[in-house]
Amino acid sequence: MRTDPDLAADAARGNEAAFAELVRRHQARVRGMSRRLTGSAAAGDDIAQATFLTAWQKIGTYAGGTFSAWICAICWREFLQVRRKTRPEIEFDETAEIIPFDRPTDRQDDRMDLSRALEQLSEAQRVCVVMCVAAGLTHREAAEATGWPLGTVKSHVLRGVEALRKHLAKPEVA
């Protein structure tokens, strides 16, 4: 099987089939990430699409390393752009313990407990948990993508995971 960097190199030369393979491989991760960041399947998929379109335009700038970290960093920036358009008056604060972003949540009965538990976290904790736990980025990769200090990311992941386990263990949630 061809590696991500090989496919990216082909895509940079204009090979659409190679890029389609990259989209197929990483769509679940990116869609999962954007859906969890926005709290909405529709808004999340829109961000995921914008992410891959941006990736296609900038595929030539991919300089090796983990492709998932590269694409997740683009997804994070696309999310921030949408967030700024939606709520331009609120700057993102990674230390905030409240949930400042007006998340258009999907109130579906069959929504998984995990997603509901995720919504109980502060925005910063949710971002770090989504990136490091759900999307599989390392703490360092998440810190580089968000621009937050490594220690802050580690702390948010630790507290977020703890809170997530607590919410999942509650009888009314689990």
Add this chain to the structure above:
Amino acid sequence: MREEETFQDLTSLFAAEDRALEAKPFVDEVMGKVRRRALMRRAVLLAVGGVGAIVAALQMPGLLGDWAALDNTVVNSIASAQQQADLLASSNPLWLGIAAVVGLCVAAVATMERA
């Protein structure tokens, strides 16, 4: 060691959610947009290039006409200069000496510049 190994159970839960997402419609939609953008880009480039080529082609007759006029002007100027030099030389031969000195000076300066 990657840090997520300490929360592998949660990672597996998230991964199970993600696996449930259907890939094909999403991939098709993204690639459709990629192809549409590429087509649009090509169309815009062709249109702009075509307009540029037409504008350039429209300028050609005027440009060639100006070139012919310029060519005549240069030829006439050289002929006129030769006539004036002949007149000056026939009226006073000293002008030939002055012209020779000026020519030598110009040649010397040019040689020094190249060195």
